[in-house]
Amino acid sequence: xxxxxxxxxxxxxxxxxxxxxxxxxxxxxxxxxxxxxxxxxxxxxxxxxxxxxxxxxxxxxxxxxxxxxxxxxxxxxxxxxxxxxxxxxxxxx
Numbered sequence: 285x286x287x288x289x290x291x292x293x294x295x296x297x298x299x300x301x302x303x304x305x306x307x308x309x310x311x312x313x314x315x316x317x318x319x320x321x322x323x324x325x326x327x328x329x330x331x332x333x334x335x336x337x338x339x340x341x342x343x344x345x346x347x348x349x350x351x352x353x354x355x356x357x358x359x360x361x362x363x364x365x366x367x368x369x370x371x372x373x374x375x376x377x
Contacts, residue, residue, distance in 0.1 A: 295324040297365050302332045318342065322349040327365050332376045339373050 287293050299321055301313050313331060321329050322344075329342040329349050337357050342349040343364075355361055357374035 295321070295326050297327045298330070298363070299326050299328070300330045300332065303334065318349060328363060334377055337374075337377055339376055 299317075301317065303310050303313055318329060325344075326349065327344050331340040331342070333339070339355045339361065340351060341353045341355065341361070341363075343352040344350075345352075355373045357372070357377060359373045360370060361373050362370050
């Protein structure tokens with residue numbers, strides 16, 4: 285979808301965020317971006333935390349993104365928006 289000036293304003297179905305070092309960056313990704321993506325209709329938001337070797341999966345529930353599952357390196361990741369997708373979380377680290 286384009287706005288009046290021709291800019292694309294549609295949200296992606298999936299956003300994958302790799303946490304940047306620093307408390308300020310982490311807070312931005314976990315709070316500000318989560319709220320922004322939730323507002324604009326993103327269906328899933330994955331946050332990859334290299335330091336803790338975990339992946340948090342937020343999924344749309346009642347019009348907002350909510351934490352659905354926290355996965356670790358030995359876990360398998362699947363997604364309802366990517367029906368054929370299946371991978372081990374360790375692939376993200």
